[in-house]
Amino acid sequence: MRAMVYRGPYKVRMEEKDRPGIEHPNDAIVRVQLAAICGSDLHLYHGMMPDTRIGHTFGHEFIGVVDEVGSSVQNLAVGDRVMVPFNIFCGTCWYCARGLYSNCHNVNPNATAVGGIYGYSHTTGGYDGGQAEYVRVPFADVGPSRIPDWMADEDAVLLTDATATGYFGAQLGDIVEGDVVIVFGAGPVGLVAAKSAWLMGAGRVIVIDHLDYRLEKARTFAQAETYNFTEYNDIVLEMKKTTDWLGADVAIDAVGAEADGNFLQHVTSSKLKLQGGSPVALNWAIDSVRKGATISVMGAYGPLFSAVKFGDAMNKGLTIHTNQCPVKRQWPRLFEHVRNGYLKPSELVTHRVPLEDIAEGYHIFSAKLDGIIKPLVVPTAA
Amino acid sequence: MTYTPHKPPIAESPDELRQRIPGWGVDLDPRDRPSVPKLQFQEDFTGAHWKFPERQPEKYPRERSVEHGMLTPVFGTAQPPSGVAGAIRRYAYHYSEGRAAHWLLLLAADRVDAWEHHLKSFLTLRPDNPITETGVKAELTHHGLRSRIGQHRTDLKHQVLDPVIVGGAWIAAAGAVYSGARSVARSLAHVGSDAHRPVH
Numbered sequence: 324m325r326a327m328v329y330r331g332p333y334k335v336r337m338e339e340k341d342r343p344g345i346e347h348p349n350d351a352i353v354r355v356q357l358a359a360i361c362g363s364d365l366h367l368y369h370g371m372m373p374d375t376r377i378g379h380t381f382g383h384e385f386i387g388v389v390d391e392v393g394s395s396v397q398n399l400a401v402g403d404r405v406m407v408p409f410n411i412f413c414g415t416c417w418y419c420a421r422g423l424y425s426n427c428h429n430v431n432p433n434a435t436a437v438g439g440i441y442g443y444s445h446t447t448g449g450y451d452g453g454q455a456e457y458v459r460v461p462f463a464d465v466g467p468s469r470i471p472d473w474m475a476d477e478d479a480v481l482l483t484d485a486t487a488t489g490y491f492g493a494q495l496g497d498i499v500e501g502d503v504v505i506v507f508g509a510g511p512v513g514l515v516a517a518k519s520a521w522l523m524g525a526g527r528v529i530v531i532d533h534l535d536y537r538l539e540k541a542r543t544f545a546q547a548e549t550y551n552f553t554e555y556n557d558i559v560l561e562m563k564k565t566t567d568w569l570g571a572d573v574a575i576d577a578v579g580a581e582a583d584g585n586f587l588q589h590v591t592s593s594k595l596k597l598q599g600g601s602p603v604a605l606n607w608a609i610d611s612v613r614k615g616a617t618i619s620v621m622g623a624y625g626p627l628f629s630a631v632k633f634g635d636a637m638n639k640g641l642t643i644h645t646n647q648c649p650v651k652r653q654w655p656r657l658f659e660h661v662r663n664g665y666l667k668p669s670e671l672v673t674h675r676v677p678l679e680d681i682a683e684g685y686h687i688f689s690a691k692l693d694g695i696i697k698p699l700v701v702p703t704a705a
Numbered sequence: 706m707t708y709t710p711h712k713p714p715i716a717e718s719p720d721e722l723r724q725r726i727p728g729w730g731v732d733l734d735p736r737d738r739p740s741v742p743k744l745q746f747q748e749d750f751t752g753a754h755w756k757f758p759e760r761q762p763e764k765y766p767r768e769r770s771v772e773h774g775m776l777t778p779v780f781g782t783a784q785p786p787s788g789v790a791g792a793i794r795r796y797a798y799h800y801s802e803g804r805a806a807h808w809l810l811l812l813a814a815d816r817v818d819a820w821e822h823h824l825k826s827f828l829t830l831r832p833d834n835p836i837t838e839t840g841v842k843a844e845l846t847h848h849g850l851r852s853r854i855g856q857h858r859t860d861l862k863h864q865v866l867d868p869v870i871v872g873g874a875w876i877a878a879a880g881a882v883y884s885g886a887r888s889v890a891r892s893l894a895h896v897g898s899d900a901h902r903p904v905h
Contacts, residue, residue, distance in 0.1 A: 331819035333871045334838035347761040347779055370870075373811035374794065376784040377822040395759065398752050413779065414753030421744040424751070429758060432769035432777045436802050439781075445768075445794075446811075449781030461779045464752045494738045500730070501715050521726045524733035526715035533859045546726050553857040567706050567713035583859045594866050596812055613707075627808050649740065651751060656732075656739045665728030683847070686840030690864065693847040 325703060326380045326455030327681045332370030333689070337679050340380070343451065343459035348395035351463035353405060357480045358453045358700040359384035360676070361409075362510045363623040365689050366580050367444055369593055371600075371625055374433065374445040382700065383409035383441040384484045385453030386476060389463075398464040405467035407460055408650035409484040411439030411450060414465035425647035430461065436626060438647065446626065454681065456702045468654060478661055480699065481511070481668035488621055488648040489515025489577065490657055490666070493523055495619035495644035496573035501526035503571045505562060505611055506547070507604035508622065509537035511671045511697045513577030516619075517545035520575075522665060529571070531558060531607075533583060536694045544670055552584055552607075562611040570613035578604035579622025588630065599627035606632045609641065620645040674698040768798045790818035820874075839871055 328338045343352055364381050366372050389403045399405065412419050412427035418438075419427050430439030431448035439461075442452015452458065460467060470479045478486075489512045498504060504520040506513045509532035520528045529548045530541035538549040552558040563570060580600030581593045584607070592598035600623075608618050609632050618641055636643060660666045673696045676684030684698050706713055722729045735741045758778045765785055769776055786794045797810035826833040836842070843849070853861055 330833055330838050331823065333867060334833070334835065335840075336838045346782060348759055370815060373808045373815065375815055376790075377818045378784050380783070395754075397754065411779075412751075413758050414747075414751040415756055415758070419753075420747055420750065422740070422747050423744070429777050430779050432767055432773060432780045433798075434770050434802055435772040439779075445781070445784070449783050451781070451783040462753070462758070464754065465750075491740055494740045497735075497741075500719065500733055501712075503715075519732075521722070521729050522732045523738070524719075524730045526717070526722070533857060535857060551857050553859050569707040569713060583863075586862055589860075589863055590866070594863065594870060599808075625808075626802065627805065652739050656737065660728065660731070663728065665731065680840075682838050682840030683843040684840065686843045687847050690844075690849070690852070691858070691860065692843060692849055692852040694852070 324456040325678055326451070327382065327678065327700070329367065329375060329379045329381065330377060333368065335368065335381075335682050335685050337681050340455070342457045345391060345393045346459065347461060348393040349462050349464055350393040351389050351396060351399055351460045351467070352391040353385075353387040353407065353453075353458050353460050353467070354390040355385050355387040355453050355456060355458055355702045356404075357386050357476050358382045358702065359480050359485070360454070360684060360688055360698045360700060361484055362512065363443075363579065365685075366623060366625065368685050368689060369581070371580060371593060371596060372444045372446060373626065376445060379442065379444065380451040380455050381442040382452030382454030382458070383443055384480055385441075385458065386470060386480045386483065387453070387458070390457065392463060396463045399467060404470045406470050406479045406483055407441070407453070407467045408487070409440055410466065410647070410650055411441060411448060411461050412465060413462055422649060422652050423646070424649035424651055434626070440647075454678070454700050454702075456678075466651065468651070471658065473662065474658070475669055477669035477672050477699065478667075481671060481697070482654065482657060482661070483650060484648070485511040485671070485697065486515050486666065486668040487650040487653040487657060488512050490519045490653055490660075491646075491648035492516040492575050492577060492619050492621040493519035495621065495646070496520070496575055497617045497642070497644070498523040498525050498573055500524040502573050503527045503529070503566055504573045504575065505529045505531065505571045505608070506575045506577055507531050507582075507608055508576070508578035509534065509541045509549070510577065512621065513575070514541055514544050514671060515666065515668070516575050516577050517541060517547045518666060520573075521546065522660065525573075529562070529565070534691060537696060540671075540696060544667075558584075559607055559610040566613075570616065571611055572613060573617050573619065574608035574612045575619040576604045576608050576622045580624045582622075592629070598629045600624035600629050602629045602631045609636045609639070612639070612641065614639040615641070617642045617644060621648060623647075671697040672699055676700050678702050768795055770798065771801050788818070788821045790814045790821055793817060835871060835875070
């Protein structure tokens with residue numbers, strides 16, 4: 324089969340690989356119809372995530388058709404069209420039993436601090452991902468769901484991570500009616516988080532980024548106020564001014580490990596790999612909110628330490644809520660929101676990349692060319 | 706305002722927001738939010754029909770975190786550890802996730818892995834090609850200049866470092882090989898010229 328493979332920092336290509344096989348009785352093999360490149364894939368692409376091995380196939384956002392099932396699979400059959408959450412999870416460990424599917428303890432031998440994720444290095448379990456013609460899907464009775472007939476493919480693929488994560492991020496903010504919510508990052512996750520903040524009753528939603536075309540999307544997709552932080556000497560001070568010197572009630576970090584805005588932070592993390600991530604957005608979030616506020620972090624960081632302003636967080640009495648999104652837990656409510664037109668994930672898609680052009684797709688996304696927001700990957704066999 | 710008891714007023718009322726934003730407030734009640742509260746016992750176990758899953762066969766000694774009490778019942782089998790990078794990785798897994806050594810060794814192994822595979826690729830019919838694999842030709846086809854010039858992009862300051870990350874090690878290695886070869890050639894020439902000198 325054809326698959327995207329990692330060849331080292333900033334280098335990927337399409338290669339012929341063996342089609343994956345059933346390795347566990349509850350595995351399924353899914354023929355991928357549509358995949359996506361996630362902003363967090365860029366952390367792998369840039370060589371930031373420890374234990375990203377040469378030959379690894381990325382891709383944790385994908386939909387497809389069940390091509391083969393293991394002997395114990397009961398809930399899916401060959402031919403079913405499925406959407407697969409980015410979390411690999413067993414359904415019955417201590418964490419899964421309580422709905423923390425992203426923290427499953429039965430799928431990732433390489434680390435206890437993170438669960439299993441498709442195509443996201445060996446630090447998340449060593450599973451090849453879905454930017455390929457076929458992918459192994461463990462615990463087929465637990466993770467995947469059949470795609471509802473009414474749902475568009477592009478909506479379905481974006482519900483496997485970006486949309487669910489953005490919606491989850493707004494929930495982590497504990498938003499109450501009338502809250503002022505700042506979202507750092509106008510990528511797909513930040514845009515959904517901003518839109519979701521309204522659904523949860525925010526009184527004002529502000530999105531901050533440095534890419535004008537993404538801020539334009541924040542105004543049209545999420546009806547948010549926008550600030551380009553490069554236009555201000557000090558974005559934290561600007562947030563204080565615009566909130567009558569109180570600060571926001573909630574801040575959402577939808578940027579994560581490669582935040583820009585501080586050259587030293589960015590270079591020491593993204594380029595030199597001396598930090599788990601550049602916490603510029605997180606530090607701005609800490610300083611932009613009022614005392615006693617809540618910070619939501621679902622931007623992805625690596626496992627190494629990061630230079631976070633924890634003193635300010637402590638002295639301000641902040642509540643910091645974090646996690647990778649347990650995707651399947653979001654789906655019933657999110658399906659309603661998509662069906663009602665409150666959330667339109669497919670509006671975020673800007674590029675469709677054939678598998679053979681995968682290197683160009685990654686470069687365009689990494690270098691932020693051509694107004695890119697969300698690229699999809701189209702495997703040829705689909 | 707901030708220095709008095711009441712919160713600064715919001716410009717729009719809930720009714721105005723409901724008019725302007727489709728779906729405003731539909732999840733106002735935390736009971737409508739799927740991840741609130743964080744821990745909720747899932748009576749249906751999300752479709753699982755086991756208490757503990759069957760174990761996936763371990764076909765090679767699978768590296769695992771020392772913070773795990775056992776090998777997890779299911780695991781990925783992509784890219785088993787191999788070569789020098791594999792040895793470093795196996796060693797890294799002797800350290801817990803709480804130790805920087807664990808992660809720094811894994812990052813070092815990643816770089817060694819890349820070098821091993823780049824060198825191996827030269828023995829194949831498809832050697833690594835930094836032009837095609839970086840996708841840099843998209844600069845010409847997807848508005849490389851227009852996407853940068855006149856934009857308020859702060860990432861342009863460090864994007865110039867990217868070619869150094871990709872090509873710097875190759876250039877340094879080529880320089881080292883050239884310099885080493887020149888030293889060897891000079892030494893040989895020196896030995897050769899010494900051989901013609903009369904011995905007293």
